[in-house]
Amino acid sequence: MTQTSLSEKLFDRINLLLLALLSLAMLFPIYYVVCVSFTDPAEHLKGGLLFYPKGLTLENYQYLFSTPLFPRAIGISAYLAVFGTLLSLIVTSSLAYSLSRKRMLGRKTMLRLILLTMLFHPGIIPNYLLIRDLDLINSLWALILPALSSGWNVFLMKGFFDNIPDGLEEAAVIDGCNDIQVWWRIILPLSLPAIATFGLFFAVAYWNVFFNAVLYINDFQKWPLQLVLRQMLIDSSTSVGGGTVLQEGQIINTESLKMAAVIIGCLPIMLVYPFLQKHFAKGVLVGSVKG
Amino acid sequence: MKSKLPYSAGKLSLILLSFALAGGALLSACSQNSDGSDASGSPSAGASASASASSEPPTPISIMTTFFGDEPPGPDNVVIKEIEKRTNTKLNITWVSSNSYNEKVNVTLASGDFPDLTLILDNFAQNVRTMAAQGAFWDLEPYIKDYPNLMEYPQEAWDNSRYQDGKIYSIPRVRGLDTGMVAVRKDWLDRLGMEPPQTTDELYEVMKAFTTGDPDGNGTADTVGLVGYISADGLNLGSFNSILNTFQGANGGWKIDGNGNLVNMTTDPSTKEALAWMRKAYEEGLIHKDFATLKNTQAREIVMAGKAGVNFEPVSGSWVMTEGVRKIDPQGDMLPLVSLTNPKGEQYVGKGIGYYGTFVIPKTVSEEKMKKILSFFDYGASPEGYELGAYGFADVHFTKDGDFYQQTEQAKKDIVSTSAFGQVFTRFNKYAYAVAPNVSTDYYERSKGIIDQISEISVSDPTNGLYSETWSKYRNEWLKKTTDLQVKIILGSVSLESWDDYAAKLAEDTNWIKSIQELNDAYKTKKGQ
Amino acid sequence: MGRAAVTVEQNGKRQQPYGTGTRAQRTVRMLIRDRYLYFLALPGIAFFILFKYVPMWGLIIAFKDFSPYVGMWQSNWVGFEHFRRFFGNDDFYLLLRNTLAISSLNLLLFFPAPILVSIMLNEVRHRVYKRVVQTVIYFPHFLSWVIIAGISFIMLGQADGVINGILETIGLEKIPFLTSPSLFWPMLTLQNIWKDVGWGTIIFLAAMSGIDPTLYEAARMDGAGRFKQIFHVTIPGIRNVIMILFILKLGEVMDVGFEQVFLMGNAAVSNVAEVFDTFVYRNGVLNGEFSYTATVGLFKSIVGLVLVVTANKLAKMAGQDGLY
Structure with missing residues (x-):
C-alpha cells in the first residue's frame, strides 16, 4: 500500500514537472509578444531579444483603440x-x-x-x-x-x-x-x-x-476585427511590391504595434x-x- | 433527474432565445444603419451637386480600389462630395483592404459584373490578359488623346502597360519611373575616409571596410557590409537582383543585342561573374549571414539598427532607413547611389515601369459613360484635381510649403490622404520616389538631384508588356529553379561550377528556346506598332 | 412509437416489427416513424447541399481552360491536359516526396502529441494548476504563422539568433538552423507541435470528461496503478475520438499547411521545402491560372479520398465504428 502511494506520488511529481516545462515553452512567446507590445518602437529597432519592455509605452495600444x-x-x-x-x-x-x-x-x-x-x-x-x-x-x-x-x-x-x-x-x-x-x-x-x-x-x-x-x-x-487589424498593420512598402512608393501620411508600422494588435486580436x-x-x-x- | 432536467433545459433555451433575439436585433440594426447613411448621403447632397454643376444629372461611377491606413473615407466624406460636385458624378467606391486585394479582384472579375473602374494590380496576369483578349475591357487608345492631363502621364507608362496587340486596355496608376537601386551609409564612408562607390569593385571595397573597419566607431567589428533579402515568392534574388542586373547590364535580365534581338542574360557569362562576386563576399563575411531567410522589412531594420551599411533599396526606402538610423545615430545617412559600373565598364541603374496597377473599364459600360469616366479620371490627373483628391482643401486639410504638403489634424479626421482617395486620383511626379513620410528638406532636395542624374542613364526592361504563351507557362518554374541555385551558390553550399551545367542545360531546353523566340516575335510586333 | 424504435434498436435488429408489406412500404413506415429525426437533420442537410454541394461545379474547371469572363460553361474543354502538364512536371516526384515526408512526420509526432498531453492533464488532481496549464498551452494557437516565423527567426537566426548566441558563448559552432535542408522537416513538425498541441488537447479533454468515474474506481479496486488506469480506462474512453480524428487527418495528407511551409522555406532548403501547395501557388495562383490550380487541388482530394476510404475499411475490419 505504501509502495503504491509512493509511486503514485512520484508519478504526480513527474507529471506536474513535465507540464510545467511545457507551459514554460508556451509562456515564452506570450511573454515576448506582450513585452514587445509595450516597447517603444525605436527601442525595438535596435534589435536583440527583449526580456522586459524597453522604454515602456502604451502608445501602441492607444493608437489601436483611437481609430473609429x-x-x-x-x-x-x-x-x-x-x-x-x-x-x-x-x-x-x-x-x-x-x-x-x-x-x-x-x-x-x-x-x-x-x-x-x-x-x-x-x-x-x-x-x-x-x-x-x-x-x-x-x-x-x-x-x-x-x-x-x-x-x-x-x-x-x-x-x-x-x-x-x-x-x-x-x-x-x-x-x-x-x-x-x-x-x-x-x-x-x-x-x-x-x-x-x-x-x-x-x-x-x-x-x-x-x-x-x-x-x-x-x-x-x-x-470584423481581424480585417481591421490587418488593414492597420499592412506594411505599405511590402504590399506595394515592385512599385515601392511611400507617400506622405503613410504610416510605417512597427513590430511593437503588430504585437499589440496580436494581443488585442x-x-x-x-x-x-x-x-x-x-x-x-x-x-x-x-x-x-x-x- | 426529473427535478434537474427541466431547469437546465429551460435555462439553456432561455439563453439561446435571448441571444438569438439580441443577435437578430443587432444584425438588422447593422444593415439598416448603413442603408440609412447611404440614403442620407446620396440624394440630398447629390441633388445639390448636380444643381450647381450643370443641368445634366450626375454620372454614377462605381469604383473598386485599394487603400492604406486605418479606415477608408465614407460616402459622405467632404472631399469626395466636393469631387462629385466638380466632376458631376455620383461615386460608389468599394474600398478593399490592400491585404488580399488580388483575390478580391479575381473573384470580382470572375463574377462578370465588376465596377466601372476596377484597379488591377497586375494587368498582365493570365486571367486579366485572357479577359482583355476576349473583349471584356474598353480599348482606350483611341480616346485618351482627348484628355490633356492623362496625356501628361509619361509615354513610357502608357507603353509599358500596352499589350502587344498594341492596345491600351487600362489607365495606369502612375508612379515615378526612376526608383534608384542602392543606398550606402554616407556617415560611415566619411568616418573611414572613403568616397561613395561608383563601380562594383569599389562597392566590394566599401563592403569590406564596413565589415572589418569598425565604421560605427564602437570599438568592435560588429557590423556587416551588405544586407538584403531574397524575394518572398522565391522567383528572383530580391534585392540582390540589382547586383545581378548590374553585372548583366540588363534590367530584368533582358537585353537588346547589336542585331536588335532580345536576349536573356541568365545564360550569359556575366551572370556567373555576379554570382562569383556575391559568393566571395558572403564567404568573407561581407554579406549578412541570414540574407537567404530575411524579408525586406527585416533587411531594412538591420540597417536601421546600425548593423549593416549597404542595402539595395529604392530611393524612398533609403529615407525610411535613414529616419530609422537617426534614432540611434543622429548623424546617420543612407545615401542613394546614382548607378554602379560593372567590370565591363557598363554604367547601370534600373528603371521602373512607371505605374503600379491599372484601372480597367468594362465593355458593359456605354461609350458615352466611358468617356465620362475618362474625364473624371482626367480631372484627377490635373494639378487641381489631384491636390483635392490626395490632400483636400487648402488651409483646412493642408498647408503648402514649397513641394511639401503639411497635413492638418482635420485631414486625419476627414481621412484625406494619398493613402485614401490618392489611390484613385494620381498624377505623375518625376520625383515620386524622393517623397517619403517626414522626409527632411535637404534630404528631399538631394534625392531629387540624384533622381535627375538617374533619369539620364536608367535602363528599362525591354520585355515589359510582351507575352509568350510558353514563357508564361514555364516562367515561374525556371525563375524558381534559377533563384534556388543562385542562392545556394552564394551561400557556398554548391560549387560555382554547377552554374555552368545549369546554364548550359537551360540554353538547350526546347521550351526555353521557344520562349525566347516567341518573345522576340512579340517584341518586334510591339515595336512595329 | 418512439418507444418501439428504441426497443428495437436495443435488440440490434430492425427487420421484424414493420415486417408486413413490401420493402417500399416498410421504408415509408420507417421514414414516418423517424420523421422528427429527419426534421432535426434538415437544417444541417440543407446547409451541406447549399453551401458545399452547389459550388461543386467549380471542380469541372480542372478539365477546362477556364476563363472567368466567358464563364464556366463557355470555356473550352481540354480533358486531361492540365493533369498531363502536372504529372509531366520534372519535379513531380520531388513534390510528392516532400509532401508525404512532412505529413508523415506530422501524423507520427504531431498527431499523438495532444493525446499524450491531455492524458497528462487528466491525471492532474490540482484543479487550478490544471486550468492554468490548459489556458497557457493553448495560447500559441492564436499566433499567426507570420508571427511564429518571426519568433523562429529571432530564436534560430545565424547572425543574431538567441540559440546561436548561446552556442557561441559556450564555445560551440553556430548552426544554420534555417538554411539546413536536414533540419527543415523536423523544424516544421516542432513548430506544429508547439503551436497546436494545447489547442489539440481540448477535444480529447472533452472526450475524457465523458468517461464514467466509476470505471476508475473499479480499476483502483482491482489494484490498477496509474499507468494501468490510463491504458485500461482513459485511452479506451477516447478511442472513438482518436480514430475519427486520425481518419480525417489522413484525408489531409496532401495538405501540409501552405502558409507555414511558404514562410519557413527559402532557396537554401528548396529541395526539401517544395510541396504541392507551394508549387501550385507559384505556377497557378500567382498567375491567375484557375484551371491548373483546380487540377492540383483535385489530385490532392482524390489521394485524400482513397486514404480515408481505405482507413475506414480497415477500422471496420478491426471491429471499430469507423466514420460511417
Whole structure:
C-alpha cells in the first residue's frame, strides 16, 4: 500500500514537472509578444531579444483603440462569435445527433456525402458566385451561413453522441417525448462538455474570420476585427511590391504595434476558454443518469 | 433527474432565445444603419451637386480600389462630395483592404459584373490578359488623346502597360519611373575616409571596410557590409537582383543585342561573374549571414539598427532607413547611389515601369459613360484635381510649403490622404520616389538631384508588356529553379561550377528556346506598332 | 412509437416489427416513424447541399481552360491536359516526396502529441494548476504563422539568433538552423507541435470528461496503478475520438499547411521545402491560372479520398465504428 502511494506520488511529481516545462515553452512567446507590445518602437529597432519592455509605452495600444473602426469591429466580431456560434451549435448538433441514431434510414449515405465535402474544395470563385446569387454580399449573414457547420464538426460531434447510452433516450420516450424533444431536453443538456468544446471551436472560427470578410463584405463599416487589424498593420512598402512608393501620411508600422494588435486580436476570445472550463467537470453525464 | 432536467433545459433555451433575439436585433440594426447613411448621403447632397454643376444629372461611377491606413473615407466624406460636385458624378467606391486585394479582384472579375473602374494590380496576369483578349475591357487608345492631363502621364507608362496587340486596355496608376537601386551609409564612408562607390569593385571595397573597419566607431567589428533579402515568392534574388542586373547590364535580365534581338542574360557569362562576386563576399563575411531567410522589412531594420551599411533599396526606402538610423545615430545617412559600373565598364541603374496597377473599364459600360469616366479620371490627373483628391482643401486639410504638403489634424479626421482617395486620383511626379513620410528638406532636395542624374542613364526592361504563351507557362518554374541555385551558390553550399551545367542545360531546353523566340516575335510586333 | 424504435434498436435488429408489406412500404413506415429525426437533420442537410454541394461545379474547371469572363460553361474543354502538364512536371516526384515526408512526420509526432498531453492533464488532481496549464498551452494557437516565423527567426537566426548566441558563448559552432535542408522537416513538425498541441488537447479533454468515474474506481479496486488506469480506462474512453480524428487527418495528407511551409522555406532548403501547395501557388495562383490550380487541388482530394476510404475499411475490419 505504501509502495503504491509512493509511486503514485512520484508519478504526480513527474507529471506536474513535465507540464510545467511545457507551459514554460508556451509562456515564452506570450511573454515576448506582450513585452514587445509595450516597447517603444525605436527601442525595438535596435534589435536583440527583449526580456522586459524597453522604454515602456502604451502608445501602441492607444493608437489601436483611437481609430473609429476599432470599437465597431470588436462589436461585429463579438456578435459573430456569439450569434454565429449559437446557430452553428444548433444546426450542427441537431444533424450530428440524428446521424448518430443507428435507426435512421440513409444515415450512412449522408455521412459519406458529408465526408466528400471535406475532401473536395471547389475554390473561391464558385463560392463567391453562390454568395452573390443569394444576395448576401455585404451582409453579415455571408460570414455566418457558409460557416454554419463543417464535416469535421459533424463527425466529431456525432462521435460524442454515439457514446450516449440508449437508456437515456428510452426513459424520455416513456415520458412521451419525440426525437426533437429528446435532443433539446435531454441530449443537449447532458452533453454540455461537448457543446462547450464545439462552441469554443465555432466561436474561435467566427472570431478569426478574415478571408471571407475580404471577399464578401465591401462595406468597411461592417468589417470584423481581424480585417481591421490587418488593414492597420499592412506594411505599405511590402504590399506595394515592385512599385515601392511611400507617400506622405503613410504610416510605417512597427513590430511593437503588430504585437499589440496580436494581443488585442486574441485576448478576448482566449478568455472564453477558462470560462468554459467549468463545464468540463467530470461525470456530468453519468451523474445525471444515476440521479 | 426529473427535478434537474427541466431547469437546465429551460435555462439553456432561455439563453439561446435571448441571444438569438439580441443577435437578430443587432444584425438588422447593422444593415439598416448603413442603408440609412447611404440614403442620407446620396440624394440630398447629390441633388445639390448636380444643381450647381450643370443641368445634366450626375454620372454614377462605381469604383473598386485599394487603400492604406486605418479606415477608408465614407460616402459622405467632404472631399469626395466636393469631387462629385466638380466632376458631376455620383461615386460608389468599394474600398478593399490592400491585404488580399488580388483575390478580391479575381473573384470580382470572375463574377462578370465588376465596377466601372476596377484597379488591377497586375494587368498582365493570365486571367486579366485572357479577359482583355476576349473583349471584356474598353480599348482606350483611341480616346485618351482627348484628355490633356492623362496625356501628361509619361509615354513610357502608357507603353509599358500596352499589350502587344498594341492596345491600351487600362489607365495606369502612375508612379515615378526612376526608383534608384542602392543606398550606402554616407556617415560611415566619411568616418573611414572613403568616397561613395561608383563601380562594383569599389562597392566590394566599401563592403569590406564596413565589415572589418569598425565604421560605427564602437570599438568592435560588429557590423556587416551588405544586407538584403531574397524575394518572398522565391522567383528572383530580391534585392540582390540589382547586383545581378548590374553585372548583366540588363534590367530584368533582358537585353537588346547589336542585331536588335532580345536576349536573356541568365545564360550569359556575366551572370556567373555576379554570382562569383556575391559568393566571395558572403564567404568573407561581407554579406549578412541570414540574407537567404530575411524579408525586406527585416533587411531594412538591420540597417536601421546600425548593423549593416549597404542595402539595395529604392530611393524612398533609403529615407525610411535613414529616419530609422537617426534614432540611434543622429548623424546617420543612407545615401542613394546614382548607378554602379560593372567590370565591363557598363554604367547601370534600373528603371521602373512607371505605374503600379491599372484601372480597367468594362465593355458593359456605354461609350458615352466611358468617356465620362475618362474625364473624371482626367480631372484627377490635373494639378487641381489631384491636390483635392490626395490632400483636400487648402488651409483646412493642408498647408503648402514649397513641394511639401503639411497635413492638418482635420485631414486625419476627414481621412484625406494619398493613402485614401490618392489611390484613385494620381498624377505623375518625376520625383515620386524622393517623397517619403517626414522626409527632411535637404534630404528631399538631394534625392531629387540624384533622381535627375538617374533619369539620364536608367535602363528599362525591354520585355515589359510582351507575352509568350510558353514563357508564361514555364516562367515561374525556371525563375524558381534559377533563384534556388543562385542562392545556394552564394551561400557556398554548391560549387560555382554547377552554374555552368545549369546554364548550359537551360540554353538547350526546347521550351526555353521557344520562349525566347516567341518573345522576340512579340517584341518586334510591339515595336512595329 | 418512439418507444418501439428504441426497443428495437436495443435488440440490434430492425427487420421484424414493420415486417408486413413490401420493402417500399416498410421504408415509408420507417421514414414516418423517424420523421422528427429527419426534421432535426434538415437544417444541417440543407446547409451541406447549399453551401458545399452547389459550388461543386467549380471542380469541372480542372478539365477546362477556364476563363472567368466567358464563364464556366463557355470555356473550352481540354480533358486531361492540365493533369498531363502536372504529372509531366520534372519535379513531380520531388513534390510528392516532400509532401508525404512532412505529413508523415506530422501524423507520427504531431498527431499523438495532444493525446499524450491531455492524458497528462487528466491525471492532474490540482484543479487550478490544471486550468492554468490548459489556458497557457493553448495560447500559441492564436499566433499567426507570420508571427511564429518571426519568433523562429529571432530564436534560430545565424547572425543574431538567441540559440546561436548561446552556442557561441559556450564555445560551440553556430548552426544554420534555417538554411539546413536536414533540419527543415523536423523544424516544421516542432513548430506544429508547439503551436497546436494545447489547442489539440481540448477535444480529447472533452472526450475524457465523458468517461464514467466509476470505471476508475473499479480499476483502483482491482489494484490498477496509474499507468494501468490510463491504458485500461482513459485511452479506451477516447478511442472513438482518436480514430475519427486520425481518419480525417489522413484525408489531409496532401495538405501540409501552405502558409507555414511558404514562410519557413527559402532557396537554401528548396529541395526539401517544395510541396504541392507551394508549387501550385507559384505556377497557378500567382498567375491567375484557375484551371491548373483546380487540377492540383483535385489530385490532392482524390489521394485524400482513397486514404480515408481505405482507413475506414480497415477500422471496420478491426471491429471499430469507423466514420460511417
